[in-house]
Amino acid sequence: MKTTLYRAKDRGHANHGWLDTYHTFSFAGYYNPDRIHFGALRVLNDDTVAGGMGFGTHPHDNMEIISIPLEGSLEHRDNMGNVAVIKEGEVQIMSAGTGVQHSEKNHSNSAAVKFLQIWVFPEEKSLTPRYEQKLFDKSKRVNKWQTVVSPMDSLDEGVKINQNSWFSLTNLKAGQGLNYTLNDAKNGVFAFVLSGETTLENETLGHRDAMGISEAKELNLKANQDSELLLMEVPMFA
Template sequence: MKKIIHRAADRGIQDHGWLKAAHSFSFANYHDPAKVHFGLLRVLNDDIVAPGMGFGTHGHDNMEIVTIPLKGTLAHKDSLGSVGNIEYGEVQIMSAGKGIQHSEYNGSSSEAVNLLQIWVFPKERNIEPRYDQIHYDLVAANNSFLTVVSPIKSEKTMWINQDAFFSLGTFDADSKASYKIQHPGNGAYVFFIEGQGVLDDTVLANRDAVGVYDTEELEIDFKKNSKVLIIEIPMQ
C-alpha cells in the first residue's frame, strides 16, 4: 500500500465573509503544486455558506460534480430545468458534459449550510449534461460503507461518468471496517468528516484525509464515533 496524507490544517483556507472554504486540492486563489489532484479526483471543497448567500449562475463543462450537504439546506437551479433543495442525507451529481449552467444558494435565511463539493474528471467528454439526486440512509448501514455513487447504473446509487465510487459510513468507537477496491487499479481517497481512526498506522481525525493506492483492500480501526467518505478513483 502506498499513501499520501493530507492533514486538515494543511488545506487551503479561504474566508470571503459569506463563504468560508477549505480546499483539499488547488482551487481558485489557493495553489499548491503538490496538491493538484489525486488520480482523477480534482477538487474536494469543504464550504460553509452564510444564510441567504451562495453562488450565482455560472457554467461548467466536462466535469463530474458531486455535492454532499453535511448541515443545512442548499437550493439548486440549473439550465436543465432542475430546481430544488438538497439536505443532509442526500447526495447530488451533475455530469456537466458539453456544458451546464447552475446556481447554488443557502436555502435558509437563518442557518449556515456546510457542504462538500467534489469534482472528478470524466471518462467520456462532451456527453449530454445530466442531473441526479438521491437520499441515503446511513443508520441502516451503521458500521459499514454504503456506496451512493457508482459507474454501474442502478436504483440504489447515482451514476457517474467515470470508473469511480463514492461510499459513506458512520462507525461506532472501537469498531473496525474494511473497504475493498471495486475497480482494479483504482486508488481510494479516505476523508474523515468527523471522528478518529487508524488506517495503516496513520491516525486520522476531523477533516484529515489519506489517499491510498497499490492496494486491493484497506481497513480502518475507529477510536471514536466517526463519519467517513471514501472516494474510489482511477489513478490515471
C-alpha cells in the same frame, strides 16, 4: 501500497464572509503544485455558506460535480430546468458534459449550510449534461459501507457518475473495525474523515484529515472514536 497524507491544517483556506471554504486540492486562490488532484479526483472543497447567500449562475463543462450537504440545505437551479433543494442525507450529482450553467445558494435565510463540493474528471467527454439526486437512509451505514455514488452501468444504489468511481460513507462506532475492498484493483482510494478519529492502515486520522491510497486491493480501518468517513474510489493517472 502507496499512501499520501493530507492533514486538515494544511488545506487551502479562504473566508469571504458569506463563504468559509477549505480546499484539499488547488482551487481558486489556493495553489499547491503537490496538491493538484488525486487521480480522477480534482476538487474537494469543504464549504460553509451563510444564510441567504450562495454562488450565482456560473458555467461548467466536462466535469462530474457531486454535492453532499453535511448540515442544512442547498438550493440548486440550472439551465436544464432543474430546481431542487438538496438536504442533509441526500447526494446530488451533475454531469456537466458539453456545458451547463447552474447556481447554488443556502436554502435558509438564517442558518448556515455546510456541504462538500467534489469534482471528478469524467471517463468520457462531451456527453449530454444530466442531473440526479437521491436521499440515503443514514441508518444503513452504521458500521458498514453505504454506496452513494457509483458508475453508470453499476447496479449499486448510488447516484450515477460518468467514471469508474464509487463513493462510500460509513458511521463507525468507537472500537469498530471495517475493511474496504476496491471494486477495481487499478483504482486508488481517497479517504476523508468527516468527524471523529480513525486509524487507517496504521495512520491516525482526525477531523477533516485525509489519506490517498493506491496500489492496494483492500484497506483496513478502525474507529478510535465515533467517526464518519467518506471514501472516494477513483481511477489513477498522472
